Amino acid sequence: MANHKSALKRVRQTKVRTERNRQRKTTIKTLRKETLGAAAAGDAKAASESLSKFSSAVDKAAKKGLIHKSKAANLKSKAAKAIANVG
Structure with a gap:
């Protein structure tokens, strides 16, 4: 475990950044599934918005x-x- 004041701060910063990055990656995965799902369903309008x-x-x-x-x-x-393969 970190002992120095600066090392403790780095641990806190890493924790916050890791959580933020995890959230962003999850959002990307979700949006990708929505887009490909709409394309597979043949809904061109929803797919393009997604x-x-x-x-x-x-x-x-x-x-x-x-x-x-x-x-x-x-x-x-x-x-x-x-x-593009939908329409």
């Missing part, structure tokens, strides 16, 4: 360094391709 939210969340995560920018591009590309 894709917009999903893309925004992925871009923000990549900007913050939560996920790599290439992974963000791959996720968005696969979702867009799934929606």
Whole structure:
């Protein structure tokens, strides 16, 4: 366990950041499932709206360094391709 004052602060900061990152990743996973689910159901309007939210969340995560920018591009590309096959 940390003994120095600064090390204790780092432990607190890590705990907060870990929880924040976990929440953001969960949101991305949920939005991805919604988007792909709407595409699989054939609901183009709901899928496109969901894709917009999903893309925004992925871009923000990549900007913050939560996920790599290439992974963000791959996720968005696969979702867009799934929606393109609907219509």
